[in-house]
Structure formats: structure tokens, C-alpha cells
Amino acid sequence: MSKPQFLYLTTHGWKSGKQHRIEIWFVEHNKRYYIISERLEGAHWVQNIKHNPAVSFSIHDRIFKGSARIVNQENESALTAEVSKLMDTKYKWSQGLIVELTPINST
Numbered sequence: 001m002s003k004p005q006f007l008y009l010t011t012h013g014w015k016s017g018k019q020h021r022i023e024i025w026f027v028e029h030n031k032r033y034y035i036i037s038e039r040l041e042g043a044h045w046v047q048n049i050k051h052n053p054a055v056s057f058s059i060h061d062r063i064f065k066g067s068a069r070i071v072n073q074e075n076e077s078a079l080t081a082e083v084s085k086l087m088d089t090k091y092k093w094s095q096g097l098i099v100e101l102t103p104i105n106s107t
Contacts, residue, residue: 014051027086064103
């Protein structure tokens with residue numbers, strides 16, 4: 001089976017309260033998942049996470065509930081370097097704001 005290329009992330013709109021779902025590249029590291037916002041904090045889904053870190057996400061048939069946080073790239077340089085390396089290896093791209101998704105449970 002090939003490795004999944006996309007993760008489907010659902011956040012809650014901080015103004016509307018409506019669910020927002022995006023398809024995004026990801027990597028897995030230490031039982032957490034990492035995604036990168038090319039638009040940095042300007043992306044709507046990043047704004048939603050800043051206001052409400054509760055998210056759900058799916059990869060293939062697995063659905064996770066969890067929390068999201070922005071990785072502090074200055075204070076977490078080792079994590080930033082590892083995630084960037086994994087993204088570069090998988091997608092040949094790693095520029096932007098790194099967000100960590102921590103699953104609470106899966107179905």
C-alpha cells in the first residue's frame with residue numbers, strides 16, 4: 001500500500017462557527033502529524049486553530065479527533081528541522097508555518 005499523500009483537516013470557523021475542511025500535505029513524526037501553511041498565519045484554517053485548537057482530521061480510512069498547535073520554529077528548532085526534512089523528502093517542499101496535530105483518539 002502506498003503512503004497517503006493528503007490529510008483532510010477540519011477546523012471550526014472562529015467567526016462563523018461552521019466547519020472548514022481542507023486537503024493538505026502532511027508528514028508523521030513521533031505519533032503526531034505535521035502540516036505546513038504556505039500562507040503562514042494568513043490562512044483561514046490557521047486563524048481557526050489559533051482561536052480553537054480542537055480539530056478532526058482523516059488519513060485514508062482513519063478519522064482522528066485531536067488538537068492543533070503552531071510550532072514555535074525559533075524555540076523548537078530540532079523539531080522544525082526534522083519536520084522540514086521529512087516534508088522535503090516526501091514532497092520536495094517545506095516552506096511555511098508548521099502546525100502540529102496531536103490525535104486524542106481515532107476510529
